[in-house]
């Protein structure tokens with residue numbers, strides 16, 4: 398049997414390499430990006446005229462390829478969204494024994510709520526729970542023996558591994574999901590807390606306080622929830638480091654000392670004997686957007702599904718800007734959305750049909766907090782237990798051919814091996830992301846599926862340019878981050894060199910086929926925080 402498989406594998410490889418020229422087409426890929434990123438699509442905001450155009454374009458393209466919609470034949474999956482905005486300027490009041498302090502919105506603290514209520518009042522005891530982590534596989538529980546029902550927990554950002562830089566604690570410098578702020582609020586809610594306050598520090602957060610105040614101001618989005626968000630926290634808050642030091646001082650405690658204690662195994666939570674109070678007035682609105690999904694049924698195991706994901710949405714139009722007002726989102730993420738079409742075409746045009754089924758999923762509202770993928774993970778079109786693995790594409794590069802492939806979340810699962818096998822065929826080199834402390838793996842759409850236990854790949858071309866060297870690639874990559882990322886200047890340009898993106902597509906295709914045509918189920922690595930989610 399083994400030998401037979403080996404032979405088939407060899408035959409497949411040979412035929413693959415002779416077919417590649419037909420499978421991917423740079424002109425066609427370029428045209429998709431050009432259309433999706435055109436001014437006519439108005440920056441593809443969810444629930445806008447740009448969304449209608451995007452849905453129509455993608456549906457027509459999938460239909461032209463003869464690939465049906467994945468939602469009982471329809472190409473769309475409705476995604477009901479809610480926006481919630483704090484409309485007053487709430488004050489954070491801290492009461493101690495005979496002492497009282499008030500902290501100002503934006504300047505000292507930030508707060509949002511995802512409970513869908515017009516008015517929210519908080520008045521509860523404050524407990525310091527260290528990093529707020531409950532990780533059975535690491536024998537670490539900051540909530541051990543603690544009842545925080547109705548209380549407000551104060552939590553440190555990132556994880557003890559980053560704090561100590563000790564590779565024996567969590568993943569050392571590399572962030573685990575336990576370090577991500579979203580986890581802190583999720584775990585506090587699971588523990589029954591009323592509210593959670595994260596202490597902001599620039600290094601472990603990887604961004605300054607201004608990013609907190611900027612991104613937590615104005616409308617915050619969530620998927621619509623049947624229970625109105627009752628099981629979420631009343632308040633999700635941040636305080637800056639000065640405020641934290643003052644609050645701990647009021648409790649007669651030293652913040653820095655407690656922080657050090659929290660980095661060690663066996664840390665026990667500390668009751669601050671203080672009360673936190675605040676009141677929020679909320680404006681709540683409901684809108685509707687859509688995920689777009691097309692599907693090729695597998696020839697041998699149709700009920701087992703591989704998913705390609707890419708977010709179709711971007712930031713839309715800002716009428717307050719002078720001059721250009723359209724956030725075209727050409728790199729972010731017309732390149733990934735167009736890649737879905739190109740991969741769908743490759744699957745369709747390859748003479749060998751896939752053995753497992755393949756889903757091409759363009760998700761909405763990534764920019765509002767991974768909401769389209771969150772909705773899909775909650776209400777999947779195919780059962781999560783039958784979803785074998787997936788690959789996400791967000792912001793492919795237009796800088797030309799590169800040798801290296803950067804893997805976010807390197808080592809998390811054995812998907813790295815599939816990617817490596819495909820990379821070897823294409824003479825490319827797999828590298829871990831060089832800033833694992835920033836937790837990029839937890840910041841794009843694949844992660845919502847990972848959180849449900851589905852092993853997901855997130856990787857893309859790096860900087861080592863085949864003709865111009867790594868310095869050039871680094872420069873181009875920095876220029877994008879500084880001058881275009883989330884700006885109106887993220888536009889399509891005729892002089893883009895898309896050879897590198899095409900090489901990435903080829904790599905994604907081959908990697909996916911190793912899984913789609915195989916019998917194995919990719920698995921999370923030993924010790925991974927996601928392993929327990931996949932029996």
Ligand SMILES: [Zn+2]
Pocket residue numbers: 708729730763791792
């Ligand atoms: Zn993106």
